[in-house]
Amino acid sequence: xxxxxxxxxxxxxxxxxxxxxxxxxxxxxxxxxxxxxxxxxxxxxxxxxxxxxxxxxxxxxxxxxxxxxxxxxxxxxxxxxxxxxxxxxxxxxxxxxxxxxxxxxxxxxxxxxxxxxxxxxxxxxxxxxxxxxxxxxxxxxxxxxxxxxxxxxxxxxxxxxxxxxxxxxxxxxxxxxxxxxxxxxxxxxxxxxxxxxxxxxxxxxxxxxxxxxxxxxxxxxxxxxxxxxxxxxxxxxxx
Amino acid sequence: xxxxxxxxxxxxxxxxxxxxxxxxxxxxxxxxxxxxxxxxxxxxxxxxxxxxxxxxxxxxxxxxxxxxxxxxxxxxxxxxxxxxxxxxxxxxxxxxxxxxxxxxxxxxxxxxxxxxxxxxxxxxxxxxxxxxxxxxxxxxxxxxxxxxxxxxxxxxxxxxxxxxxxxxxxxxxxxxxxxxxxxxxxxxxxxxxxxxxxxxxxxxxxxxxxxxxxxxxxxxxxxxxxxxxxxxxxxxxxxxxxxxxxxxxxxxxxxxxxxxxxxxxxxxxxxxxxxxxxxxxxxxxxxxxxxxxxxxxxxxxxxxxxxxxxxxxxxxxxxxxxxxxxxxxxxx
Numbered sequence: 309x310x311x312x313x314x315x316x317x318x319x320x321x322x323x324x325x326x327x328x329x330x331x332x333x334x335x336x337x338x339x340x341x342x343x344x345x346x347x348x349x350x351x352x353x354x355x356x357x358x359x360x361x362x363x364x365x366x367x368x369x370x371x372x373x374x375x376x377x378x379x380x381x382x383x384x385x386x387x388x389x390x391x392x393x394x395x396x397x398x399x400x401x402x403x404x405x406x407x408x409x410x411x412x413x414x415x416x417x418x419x420x421x422x423x424x425x426x427x428x429x430x431x432x433x434x435x436x437x438x439x440x441x442x443x444x445x446x447x448x449x450x451x452x453x454x455x456x457x458x459x460x461x462x463x464x465x466x467x468x469x470x471x472x473x474x475x476x477x478x479x480x481x482x483x484x485x486x487x488x489x490x491x492x493x494x495x496x497x498x499x500x501x502x503x504x505x506x507x508x509x510x511x512x513x514x515x516x517x518x519x520x521x522x523x524x525x526x527x528x529x530x531x532x533x534x535x536x537x538x539x540x541x542x543x544x545x546x547x
Numbered sequence: 548x549x550x551x552x553x554x555x556x557x558x559x560x561x562x563x564x565x566x567x568x569x570x571x572x573x574x575x576x577x578x579x580x581x582x583x584x585x586x587x588x589x590x591x592x593x594x595x596x597x598x599x600x601x602x603x604x605x606x607x608x609x610x611x612x613x614x615x616x617x618x619x620x621x622x623x624x625x626x627x628x629x630x631x632x633x634x635x636x637x638x639x640x641x642x643x644x645x646x647x648x649x650x651x652x653x654x655x656x657x658x659x660x661x662x663x664x665x666x667x668x669x670x671x672x673x674x675x676x677x678x679x680x681x682x683x684x685x686x687x688x689x690x691x692x693x694x695x696x697x698x699x700x701x702x703x704x705x706x707x708x709x710x711x712x713x714x715x716x717x718x719x720x721x722x723x724x725x726x727x728x729x730x731x732x733x734x735x736x737x738x739x740x741x742x743x744x745x746x747x748x749x750x751x752x753x754x755x756x757x758x759x760x761x762x763x764x765x766x767x768x769x770x771x772x773x774x775x776x777x778x779x780x781x782x783x784x785x786x787x788x789x790x791x792x793x794x795x796x797x798x799x800x801x802x803x804x805x806x807x808x809x810x811x812x813x814x815x816x817x818x819x820x821x822x823x824x825x826x827x828x829x830x831x832x833x834x835x836x837x838x839x840x841x842x843x844x845x846x847x848x849x850x851x852x853x854x855x856x857x858x859x860x861x862x863x864x865x866x867x868x869x870x871x872x873x874x875x876x877x878x879x
Contacts, residue, residue, distance in 0.1 A: 409735045
């Protein structure tokens with residue numbers, strides 16, 4: 309279980325997150341909301357890139373906000389960014405390996421683990437291709453493989469389907485769902501693609517202007533009038 | 548993933564070139580050219596450091612010649628003070644410059660791009676003033692070791708005798724420098740640097756200790772700068788502050804970009820332009836200052852047509868002709 313408790317973030321006079329709380333109990337959960345809702349800020353809080361003025365984030369009794377940002381990856385935090393962060397001059401294999409280089413699972417069959425992750429995402433045949441030669445979808449798959457290795461505890465995907473075709477997006481969604489079951493990690497997915505969220509996330513947190521406006525089973529949350537209003541505008545809902 | 552001992556075609560070419568420089572070059576060179584090639588070799592080691600930081604981290608360090616100066620100073624000071632072998636003095640000089648490299652990494656933890664370049668240039672300017680003010684040891688008394696008239700030279704290397712041997716020693720050190728860099732690039736640090744260059748946020752997200760790895764890279768550049776300075780001191784015997792002007796650091800960086808900072812060949816091209824071209828111009832009775840015009844043209848060429856440097860263009864040209872020949876052979 310991942311428990312986010314009263315997380316508040318302020319940038320000067322702007323409150324980006326206002327006492328946001330949520331207890332994620334399902335393996336794959338979504339975080340949605342209109343632009344500027346605070347989704348990525350929440351992810352940045354978990355990553356350690358943004359320090360909240362108040363709040364705590366607990367996973368199995370460990371407050372991850374007390375861990376230094378780069379040590380969170382050692383602990384088991386994984387994340388992908390809106391833009392795939394794949395090093396152009398490293399091969400696909402090396403791009404995944406770099407996650408294990410600094411992971412907590414010292415020793416063991418690291419190469420085997422990378423090969424397994426690449427096989428899982430269907431990138432085994434591109435293992436020795438440089439990042440610069442991969443297309444957007446392949447880079448995104450490499451990102452997923454990176455998030456799989458080294459016993460992840462929490463995996464966060466920030467708009468993973470951005471720039472992908474419908475089929476690619478569907479394939480990626482399937483992988484993310486399978487990944488949650490396979491690794492046992494808490495998977496959090498931020499995306500504007502509501503169909504993708506509906507497809508893969510069992511529960512969903514909705515933010516708007518830094519406030520939690522809904523949280524619960526995805527189907528229920530997406531039918532919530534407040535959520536529709538936040539996404540589509542009040543007039544359309546009323547109409 | 549490339550094995551650490553895997554040799555690429557470029558690597559084979561580099562080893563062949565090193566073998567040529569080690570075996571043939573000292574035999575066919577006269578006294579003057581031995582000195583020029585030795586000095587070029589020293590600058591190959593120094594440029595390898597500055598090119599490495601730029602290519603691997605995307606960071607500009609303009610203090611490399613200043614670090615060479617420190618390396619030279621330490622080597623001369625130790626050489627006049629103790630009876631340690633020359634090689635040990637050079638190694639100590641490298642280690643001292645490693646510490647200076649780490650200090651230079653401190654601003655790099657917070658700054659990038661132009662701001663970092665300016666800070667490193669200011670450090671080079673500071674060192675420039677120190678060298679001009681206190682000069683280099685020449686066998687005098689006291690901490691600074693400067694006498695009005697220079698005394699005897701420091702002891703030469705144990706491993707190499709004569710100018711030919713010294714050139715071989717420098718070639719050997721240059722080869723070891725490239726191997727040190729390549730070994731790093733093929734293992735954990737190289738992957739960490741690749742992520743840092745991609746973006747610091749992504750590096751942190753995979754668990755890279757950005758401060759540690761940046762410091763590590765600057766320490767290696769410092770080590771190479773210090774060793775290069777020590778070797779230069781051993782080669783010339785007496786160092787002059789004019790050799791270590793801050794502007795020379797800018798020149799080294801520019802030439803590393805022109806040559807191709809990611810490749811050993813680029814570093815060799817840079818050092819060749821820096822040391823051999825002016826000597827050639829002098830030899831032809833042309834002012835060596837003409838080399839600055841050629842450097843400028845080279846930089847324009849790099850900016851317009853070769854962002855990865857002349858070395859990349861050469862590699863692409865060779866790879867293209869090999870592919871063409873293979874295709875012709877297949878058709879035949």
